[in-house]
Amino acid sequence: MAELPNTQETLTPDTFLRGLWEENPVFVMLLGMCPVLAVTSTTMNALAMGLATTFVLVCSSLLVSLLRNWIPKQVRIASYIVIIATFVTIVDYSIQAISLELYAALGAFIQLIVANCVILGRAEAYASKQRLTTTFVNSLGMGAGFTLALLALGTVREILGNGTILGIHLFSPDFQPWVVMILPPGGFFVLGAWLLLFNWLRLRKERKQAEQIGVTAHAR
Amino acid sequence: MEAQNQSRPAAATPTWAMLRTLGGIALLSGLLVALVYQVTLPIIAENQRVLTEKAVFRVLPQASLKRDFVLTKQGGLAPVGEGVDGEHVYGGYDAAGNLVGVAFTGVAVGYAGPIRVMFAYDPECRCLNGSKVLSSNETPGFGDKLDFDPEFLKNFEALDARLDAEGRALANPIVTVKHGTKNQPWEIDGISGATISSKAMGRAANAAAQRAVPAIERDLAWLKQQH
Amino acid sequence: MHAEPLSLIFLNAAIVNNFVLALFLGICPFLGVSGKRETAWNMGLATMFVMLVSSAAAFGINWLLTELDLLFLRLICYIAVIASAVQLVEMFVKRFSPALFRSLGIFLPLITTNCAILGLALFQTAKEYDFVQSLVYALGAGTGFTLALMLMAGLREKLALARVPSVSQGAAMSLMLAGLLSLAFMGFAGLGGGHG
Numbered sequence: 284m285a286e287l288p289n290t291q292e293t294l295t296p297d298t299f300l301r302g303l304w305e306e307n308p309v310f311v312m313l314l315g316m317c318p319v320l321a322v323t324s325t326t327m328n329a330l331a332m333g334l335a336t337t338f339v340l341v342c343s344s345l346l347v348s349l350l351r352n353w354i355p356k357q358v359r360i361a362s363y364i365v366i367i368a369t370f371v372t373i374v375d376y377s378i379q380a381i382s383l384e385l386y387a388a389l390g391a392f393i394q395l396i397v398a399n400c401v402i403l404g405r406a407e408a409y410a411s412k413q414r415l416t417t418t419f420v421n422s423l424g425m426g427a428g429f430t431l432a433l434l435a436l437g438t439v440r441e442i443l444g445n446g447t448i449l450g451i452h453l454f455s456p457d458f459q460p461w462v463v464m465i466l467p468p469g470g471f472f473v474l475g476a477w478l479l480l481f482n483w484l485r486l487r488k489e490r491k492q493a494e495q496i497g498v499t500a501h502a503r
Numbered sequence: 504m505e506a507q508n509q510s511r512p513a514a515a516t517p518t519w520a521m522l523r524t525l526g527g528i529a530l531l532s533g534l535l536v537a538l539v540y541q542v543t544l545p546i547i548a549e550n551q552r553v554l555t556e557k558a559v560f561r562v563l564p565q566a567s568l569k570r571d572f573v574l575t576k577q578g579g580l581a582p583v584g585e586g587v588d589g590e591h592v593y594g595g596y597d598a599a600g601n602l603v604g605v606a607f608t609g610v611a612v613g614y615a616g617p618i619r620v621m622f623a624y625d626p627e628c629r630c631l632n633g634s635k636v637l638s639s640n641e642t643p644g645f646g647d648k649l650d651f652d653p654e655f656l657k658n659f660e661a662l663d664a665r666l667d668a669e670g671r672a673l674a675n676p677i678v679t680v681k682h683g684t685k686n687q688p689w690e691i692d693g694i695s696g697a698t699i700s701s702k703a704m705g706r707a708a709n710a711a712a713q714r715a716v717p718a719i720e721r722d723l724a725w726l727k728q729q730h
Numbered sequence: 731m732h733a734e735p736l737s738l739i740f741l742n743a744a745i746v747n748n749f750v751l752a753l754f755l756g757i758c759p760f761l762g763v764s765g766k767r768e769t770a771w772n773m774g775l776a777t778m779f780v781m782l783v784s785s786a787a788a789f790g791i792n793w794l795l796t797e798l799d800l801l802f803l804r805l806i807c808y809i810a811v812i813a814s815a816v817q818l819v820e821m822f823v824k825r826f827s828p829a830l831f832r833s834l835g836i837f838l839p840l841i842t843t844n845c846a847i848l849g850l851a852l853f854q855t856a857k858e859y860d861f862v863q864s865l866v867y868a869l870g871a872g873t874g875f876t877l878a879l880m881l882m883a884g885l886r887e888k889l890a891l892a893r894v895p896s897v898s899q900g901a902a903m904s905l906m907l908a909g910l911l912s913l914a915f916m917g918f919a920g921l922g923g924g925h926g
Contacts, residue, residue, distance in 0.1 A: 313758075314758065316758055317755055317756070317757045317845045320754040321753070321755075350528075355524060361813060362525060362528050364810070365810065368532070368810075376539050377539070382550070383551065387638050391856070395849055395852070398809075398842075398847075467912045467916070468910070468916065470909075475902050475906040476902075478902035479898055479902045482898070536806070
């Protein structure tokens with residue numbers, strides 16, 4: 284049997300918020316990068332992808348958490364993958380039922396949610412050990428963090444590469460968009476730029492803290 | 504698979520427990536997926552139908568009624584029904600019941616995968632007079648010119664698609680030429696900067712017309728009665 | 731599309747539509763295992779092997795499911811086969827080269843969640859390739875993956891010795907490099923494609 288939970292997390296706001304910032308799956312843990320780069324050429328696609336991933340993440344985490352005492356350790360990965368693949372198939376058909384145009388825009392990446400390491404990672408590292416409620420809140424937070432990251436990329440790329448946001452033109456009609464931003468290299472560049480920004484913020488914060496410690500040490 | 508690899512050191516878990524779990528999960532997932540599939544199937548089919556209808560009325564703007572036909576193996580047309588399969592063509596009729604044109608789809612590989620296009624054929628001028636890209640993965644800003652570039656769309660105002668003497672193939676295959684060098688009515692003036700996409704468009708138009716136009720012309724009299 | 735010559739399929743998968751740099755598949759190992767050239771090479775080969783096995787298996791499964799009219803189970807079956815193939819490679823490597831096993835570490839089981847492999851299986855189905863075409867496509871994809879990994883590892887080995895601003899260290903730098911590589915690969919666009 285799976286190792287019995289020894290550290291049950293109590294439900295705090297942090298259970299949710301961690302996924303948004305501190306342990307953001309994209310910007311901090313660098314997981315699930317493929318869809319992040321591939322479908323973020325427009326804000327709409329990014330949002331749809333984020334919601335689809337969140338749905339799969341929450342549902343599969345819940346089921347894993349529910350079954351956590353019945354899944355033997357040896358077959359856990361296989362079980363998780365089958366569970367995830369089930370929900371992805373469900374999402375796949377649901378999106379086709381909602382809008383075929385959206386389905387065409389997201390392409391194969393809906394089915395590729397199966398191979399998103401964020402989801403398997405959550406199942407393995409969190410859902411298989413924690414209670415149903417905390418799992419729900421935590422995976423919802425992770426999903427929100429993932430969606431946020433997708434949106435951060437999608438908006439920047441759509442504005443720069445197409446001159447629009449959610450399909451609405453921002454500039455005069457003769458504006459020549461920076462097309463490379465919606466092409467593959469643009470995905471790498473924009474994500475790289477976001478990481479640079481976060482690195483810079485982090486370094487600045489660390490420097491400030493170091494200065495403060497320095498000041499107090501000096502005063503003593 | 505995980506089981507075979509690691510079961511020996513951890514002998515505590517009996518094999519049947521693993522089989523039970525895997526079997527149970529597989530059963531559960533099979534049930535869920537089958538259920539969702541059954542529920543969404545009619546909705547997806549309806550979406551598909553609406554999408555096709557929209558495209559047909561887009562390429563045949565004068566039409567108010569659409570009828571579906573199938574290209575038969577004998578090289579003619581037949582009404583859609585049970586046990587008839589093959590490529591679909593769509594007849595468009597106006598309010599008075601006159602045939603205004605026939606729409607059919609063509610596919611060709613472009614810059615980033617297949618491009619599916621719907622074309623309209625006008626039996627009066629024996630030419631293609633409309634096009635609409637149904638799906639493509641072409642680069643935004645380049646490939647989508649196929650649907651929006653006014654200069655490129657001029658190609659599909661009257662693209663010659665007459666048949667040869669035997670009526671089995673086009674007299675002049677439709678072909679995309681380099682931008683600015685079009686001088687025949689069956690040539691498509693390419694888009695500079697999106698050469699691969701516009702060439703694919705030409706191949707799709709040619710292949711589709713070579714299949715559909717002979718059948719349409721053969722059964723034209725019958726087709727006009729089908730409103 | 732059935733007439734697509736094998737050489738073109740290979741070229742297309744390996745270079746023009748490179749799985750990593752143009753289609754964004756397999757980014758996780760691309761960023762994770764591209765620190766050293768030797769590891770990158772081994773990872774590339776292991777991935778290519780899994781690709782070949784799962785491509786062949788996916789072809790069989792697709793045929794079987796089409797016969798049984800159970801296509802909605804395709805995704806679940808594909809991922810199960812890939813997981814088994816990875817497990818097979820893992821046992822194989824562990825048995826014959828423990829050193830390699832250690833150097834690949836956590837990334838070996840993670841091949842399962844390498845979307846390049848699942849993507850390959852899905853694309854070959856969508857493109858309706860026959861058996862030989864599928865295998866060539868898998869070979870091309872594996873070559874392309876290895877190529878991208880090696881290029882990246884080469885760059886990063888050099889950059890490890892360079893003085894870069896502290897703000898750009900780590901993943902940010904890797905992503906910028908990947909962007910430049912991807913930009914370079916865009917130059918191959920249209921090569922051999924489109925049949926004239």
